Amino acid sequence: xxxxxxxxxxxxxxxxxxxxxxxxxxxxxxxxxxxxxxxxxxxxxxxxxxxxxxxxxxxxxxxxxxxxxxxxxxxxxxxxxxxxxxxxxxxxxxxxxxxxxxxxxxxxxxxxxxxxxxxxxxxxxxxxxxxxxxxxxxxxxxxxxxx
Amino acid sequence: xxxxxxxxxxxxxxxxxxxxxxxxxxxxxxxxxxxxxxxxxxxxxxxxxxxxxxxxxxxxxxxxxxxxxxxxxxxxxxxxxxxxxxxxxxxxxxxxxxxxxxxxxxxxxxxxxxxxxxxxxxxxxxxxxxxxxxxxxxxxxxxxxxxxxxxxxxxxxxxxxxx
Numbered sequence: 001x002x003x004x005x006x007x008x009x010x011x012x013x014x015x016x017x018x019x020x021x022x023x024x025x026x027x028x029x030x031x032x033x034x035x036x037x038x039x040x041x042x043x044x045x046x047x048x049x050x051x052x053x054x055x056x057x058x059x060x061x062x063x064x065x066x067x068x069x070x071x072x073x074x075x076x077x078x079x080x081x082x083x084x085x086x087x088x089x090x091x092x093x094x095x096x097x098x099x100x101x102x103x104x105x106x107x108x109x110x111x112x113x114x115x116x117x118x119x120x121x122x123x124x125x126x127x128x129x130x131x132x133x134x135x136x137x138x139x140x141x142x143x144x145x146x147x
Numbered sequence: 148x149x150x151x152x153x154x155x156x157x158x159x160x161x162x163x164x165x166x167x168x169x170x171x172x173x174x175x176x177x178x179x180x181x182x183x184x185x186x187x188x189x190x191x192x193x194x195x196x197x198x199x200x201x202x203x204x205x206x207x208x209x210x211x212x213x214x215x216x217x218x219x220x221x222x223x224x225x226x227x228x229x230x231x232x233x234x235x236x237x238x239x240x241x242x243x244x245x246x247x248x249x250x251x252x253x254x255x256x257x258x259x260x261x262x263x264x265x266x267x268x269x270x271x272x273x274x275x276x277x278x279x280x281x282x283x284x285x286x287x288x289x290x291x292x293x294x295x296x297x298x299x300x301x302x303x304x305x306x307x308x309x310x
Contacts, residue, residue, distance in 0.1 A: 006281075013310070137260040
C-alpha cells in the first residue's frame, strides 16, 4: 500500500520467505479454493492468515529496515471470464524457469480484503471496485509431476 | 522474465542502486514511486538498500521464517536480484512473458490462479482514530491447490496462497 498520490510505500504485507526459499506462500484451507476451468471461474478465500508488515518491499526482500510487525489478513479473490486459453509446456531446466506444463485461462480478477497490523486496521473497498492488471487460472504440473 | 532477461534486469538494478548511492536522505527515494508492492521493479529497491544496511543494526533479513515439516518445496528457479534468487516468477508483469510459471511450489500437480490487483483500502489507526484511504497497486495474489510432495518427501493434498 502507498500513501495517497500514490506516494511512498507504507505497508508491505506478506507471510515472509522460508529458510528454504519458499516465497510468500502459506497454507490455506483446501475448501477456500474453488476452480471451474470449464466456466473460467475460480475463487480463493481465507481468513486470519498470518502475515507481517515489512513496510517496504526492500525490507521484505533484504531486510535492513524496521522489524516486521505481525498481523493477519483476510481476503476474497475471484477470477472470471475466458479471454484466452493457452497450453504451455516448458522443457527448459527448472532452474531456468522451465520444467512445467499446464493449461491456462487468461481472464480478469477482483479482490476485497481486510487486515489488522499493529495499531492499524485495513478494509478494502468492495470487490466490485477493484481491477486486475493480469490474471490467469489453470492446471499445472511441475517437478516430479512434470510429464 | 527468463534468464535471457536477467542481465537487463540486473543492469537496471545496478543503475538504480547507483542512483540510490548518490541520493540523500530527506527526499523520496526512487522506489517509493514504484507502482506495486509486488511489481518486480520494486525489488530493485531492496537491492539498492541492501548494501547500505547490511552493516547496520537494523533488522537484517527477509529470510526469517523457519521451514517446517509437511510444507511444500519452492520452485528451483526464480528471479535473481542482487545475486540472490527469489523463488517466484512474475508472469505478465512489467514486460515479463505471460507464459512464465505461476506456481511458487514444486513437485506440484494441481490448480493455480494468479492476479495482480488494484484497488483502494481504508486504513484506520486504532490509537489515534486517523483514517486514510490508500491505493493498493499490483497486489500479487495466487493460489495453488492440488497434490504436492512435501519437505519430508510425502505426497499430500493441500492448498496454498501467495499473499
